[in-house]
Amino acid sequence: MQERYIKYYSHHLGADNEMLIYGNWGYPVIVFPTTMGRYYEAKDFKLIESARGHIESGKVKIYCPDSIDKYSWYGKHLHPSERVQNHNYYDQYLNEELIPAIMNECNVSKVAVAGCSFGGYHAANFAFRHPDKVSHLFTMGAAFDIRSFLGDYYDDNVYFNNPPDYLPNADNSNLWQMDIVLGTCNADFCKPENERLSKILAHKHINHWLDIRWHGTHDWDIWREMFPDYLNKI
Template sequence: MSLRFPRIFDGNARCRLMFPVNVCLGMQTETHRLTCRSCPPDLSCRAESRHLYGFPVRIDFTTKRFLDFALGFARNDSKNMNERYIKWYTPWLSREFEMLAFGNGGGLPLILFPTSFGSYYQNKDFGLTGSVSGYVDAGKVTVYCPDAIDLESFYNKSIHPADRMRAHNAYENVIVRDVFDLARRECHGHRVAVCGASLGAYHAANIAFRHPDTVSHLISLSGSFDISSFFDGYHDDNIYFNSPYEYLPNITDPWKYNHMGIIIGTGEWDNTRHESHRLSEILNSKGIKHWLDDGKWRGHEWSYWRDMLPHYLSILV
């Protein structure tokens, strides 16, 4: 059986427990490694990975469990969601910027950021937008999936760390000035909801905390909020004011977040669980209301995020 996975990774691994297979599917982590998510969490196989962007991957399935697991990545439930491709020239980056939108421009505008190395189509490819298709088709939510420039900012080792953060600030301007404005105009609202998984949750949280007047809700899925490793020991004010772990403990006006619905989702198998708890502790110390949802049987992976996001939206809308 041959399936096309547009943006996944080939680990050339064999699962020791469940089935013989020469491709191990999993989610990308900061160390460019894979985890075979079909194995039990305590016995998962790991393998060095290489990127296979845009190439077909052939997999010989020997169990239905692995087939169901793999199809979670290939499925696309967004065919009835009025998908729109949007591209425009933005002066903040001095180039064109791309985004997917799902919905008719009504209900709650939800800005959905990609994970590390992801692009505007990632959340669609991995079924996260499809997981909320019911809310979109009902006109309760319009989802906007902007591109990311992490490879040009945080992961760009060819430029000085200060320039990496300047590039990130330019990206933030695109989101706040361009994407937010479009979403608010289409949905006829004053504020937007922001959401992301892993590093995408950092983008969502940092923008929400820096621009609370523009954000109504923050949803974090297995968030990775510590950006210190991106700057090779360098530090300046710009980095400080983009590091939630640094600037939030020192805020003197926590009341400006009172209107915001904040959900921090994590789980016992989430390898960034400690980061969600650390953020929650800071918010508690400042009296900022939020919900830390630390669930069982939940990890740092798309299949869990596809369950978490529609659950959280059911509470919000």
């Protein structure tokens, strides 16, 4: 299984970003790390290994970019307005730098995005904000409401990064074309968040799969089972 490491400068972030890429060819899947996780997290916790068959067969090509959580949602040393703005820079980096480069490299018009736990928030928020660039969304043990990170602070930037707030008013036609899986399990503390988001999607008649058939807790063991199963949908 081919692994490639790259380090590159992002103009939107004003800093270098690092990434691991798995596979020679295949449909591109961007996997976001969990809370303040690094680009190598999916490898270390064997999420990549769980998808080895899909990668080696050329079905998918997996991209694992770094996060900037410590300067955004988890940057408690910064004012909430600055933290949200930093996430907007990250969103611009994804939307205007990384994703277009990946689409060009793989010769596709859309990509798949995925993530476990807080990585699932990143995947969902990007997918719902930019559905014109996303064909598949796979979240595993994710939570989607970001307001608890910011105390009483709220502005338009918070609204447009909080899927339970902006999704009810979203009307991009690509949302109804996306293949969406919300994966959770019976004892996951994030299960209510998945059920809440599922109700929002159902109210808008957006097709999706709320997958609650798993037995376990909020842990990598479950996510390593979910991930290759969801990749079968590509």
